[in-house]
Amino acid sequence: MAGPGRDRVVHLLRQLERAATVSMLAHSLNALLYVVRLNLKAVLQDLQNLRARNVCLMTDKNLSRLPPVKAVLDSLAKAGVKYKVYDNVRVEPTDASFKDAIAFAKTHSFDVFVAVGGGSVIDTCKAANLYSCHPDADFLDFVNAPIGKGKAVTGAVKPLIAVPTTAGTGSETTGVAIFDYEPLKAKTGIASRSIRPTLGIVDPTHTLSMPERVAANSGFDVLCHALESYTALPFNQRKPCPPNPIQRPAYQGSNPISDVWSRHALHVVAKYMKRAVRDPEDFEARSSMHLASVFAGIGFGNAGVHLCHGMSYPIAGNVKTHSARGYSVVHPLVPHGLSVVLTSPAVFSFTAPMCPERHLEAAEILGADVRRVKRTDAGAVLSETLRHFLFDLQVEDGLQAVGYTSDDIPSLVRGTIPQERVTKLSPRAHTEDDLMGLFEASMKLY
Structure with missing residues (x-):
């Protein structure tokens, strides 16, 4: 591969090499x-x-x-x-x-x-x-x-x-x-x-052949990987400690290492995702999003995700008749990235009180002016910022647009409960009633 696209990819990698915090991770990557x-x-x-x-x-x-x-x-x-x-x-x-x-x-x-x-x-x-x-x-x-x-x-x-x-x-x-x-x-x-x-x-x-909606839904997965891993329960608050390292879970909670990757991925998403979705021939944008996927993968692969992903699994698993735009499949489908992002405004409004600074930082990275925002308003600001982001990218208007009604909420909650591998990494403890409220709030986004 040659040309300006390759130069841009190399430039991004060199930016990482020059960043002291990322340089510390070189040995981790080799491992x-x-x-x-x-x-x-x-x-x-x-x-x-x-x-x-x-x-x-x-x-x-x-x-x-x-x-x-x-x-x-x-x-x-x-x-x-x-x-x-x-x-x-x-x-x-x-x-x-x-x-x-x-x-x-x-x-x-x-x-x-x-x-x-x-x-x-x-x-x-x-x-x-x-x-x-x-x-x-x-x-x-x-x-x-x-x-x-x-x-x-x-x-x-x-x-x-x-x-x-x-x-x-x-x-x-x-x-x-x-x-x-x-x-x-x-x-x-x-x-x-x-x-x-x-x-x-x-x-x-390889990403140049992705249809617009596939690029969008893939990008939403990157967005939520970055947001969830950055706001996950901190690693030093996670309990219990396994008696043997072999039993240590893959997801450890947010930590200084994962924070670097998650925050950087979020910056890349904010700068390039809309371009990558709207123009498949924008090689710089699609290359950058491909790298953002890697960055976010390293971040959440170490820290973990939480409620958006935990709630997404029954959304995708209980799909009735919805046929996703841009996908060549014969079965009903709510793509993973879409099932994750539909609950994101409600989820981050809910989790913000536990780490408002991180929620405000995320909102600022995504384009919000937070200079005069109070910590108590962090959830509302990030939630509204996400709604604007999703609206600009023509995301379906909530769970109702992919075939769900309020009558489905009990089954969606039942499907979320077994996802404790990720839901227990939520920075805010939650009950079944909380989950019901989050699903209800996600029925309509705009």
């Missing part, structure tokens, strides 16, 4: 074995360095016909590396779709996994890798409690190279795999450092 690449040709070299002999490439039906997947396959073929393709990944995966991918992985003796796609693809590949390396495990063994048993992963998994083609989930940086658990109509997931990709290959050119 995570996280690699940023600017060209897909690196895939072949990375596979050779991993001594790959039998590769599993996972993607979805749509992406299997597009250049990113073709480039990887061409490289594998030219190098004579044996591979098999699994292209049956479901957008917004379910326990059934995870199990199908796991069965495929178990049938072959893969020594390296490659995921080319968005968060759904990368998460599915993480699960396939994990369970194929633990063939005797029951599916619920590693699924987060209370839906699953939440067992620690003690055995090794195979190397996984993640090639994200959307700018949102940050899944290439995290040890989390999310899916819909259909028996309960609720999202849950698997969280373990063991399933974090070995390498992340981030090529901004």
Whole structure:
């Protein structure tokens, strides 16, 4: 990749290198074995360095016909590396779709996994890798409690190279795999450092093919990752302390390390997201949002998210007939980023009293004038700032616009309760009545 777009990406990386606080994180990134690449040709070299002999490439039906997947396959073929393709990944995966991918992985003796796609693809590949390396495990063994048993992963998994083609989930940086658990109509997931990709290959050119609404909803995921991780319960207030480090959760609460990444991601979103959505050929904006997704992924992958994400899982899991704009799927769909951001004005109005300074700082980054705003008004200001941001990007007018009514609130609350992996990171304690109020306040945004 050459030209002004590449120069801009390099400039952004150099900005990070010059920032003292970010420089402190270099060793952390190396420890995570996280690699940023600017060209897909690196895939072949990375596979050779991993001594790959039998590769599993996972993607979805749509992406299997597009250049990113073709480039990887061409490289594998030219190098004579044996591979098999699994292209049956479901957008917004379910326990059934995870199990199908796991069965495929178990049938072959893969020594390296490659995921080319968005968060759904990368998460599915993480699960396939994990369970194929633990063939005797029951599916619920590693699924987060209370839906699953939440067992620690003690055995090794195979190397996984993640090639994200959307700018949102940050899944290439995290040890989390999310899916819909259909028996309960609720999202849950698997969280373990063991399933974090070995390498992340981030090529901004892949994002140029994202339709407008896909770019918007992906960006909203970045926005909420940054906001939630920055306002999460501080790490030193989190209880109880696990008796053994192997039981330490992936999400630790907000901390000085995650704050750097989350705050920087929010600055990038504020500057570039609207441009990236409105003009797919704005390479600078789409490149910047791709990096923001990585930054926010490192931030929330360490700190965690809280209520927006916890409440989003039943919103996505209980969808009735809503068909999301810009998505080539045949099933009803509320995209993840949309399901997360619809509750954000209500959520941050609710959490602001616990850390008003952080909420005011977030509002200022997003364009609000907070010079004369009182700390007690922090929630209202950030909430209103978010509403303007969402309105400008033509977001659906609340939960009612994606098919929900007040009659659905009890089921949405029931779907949120099991999400304690994230909801317990809310800086403000909450009851079922609080959740009902937040869902009601999110029925209409404007």
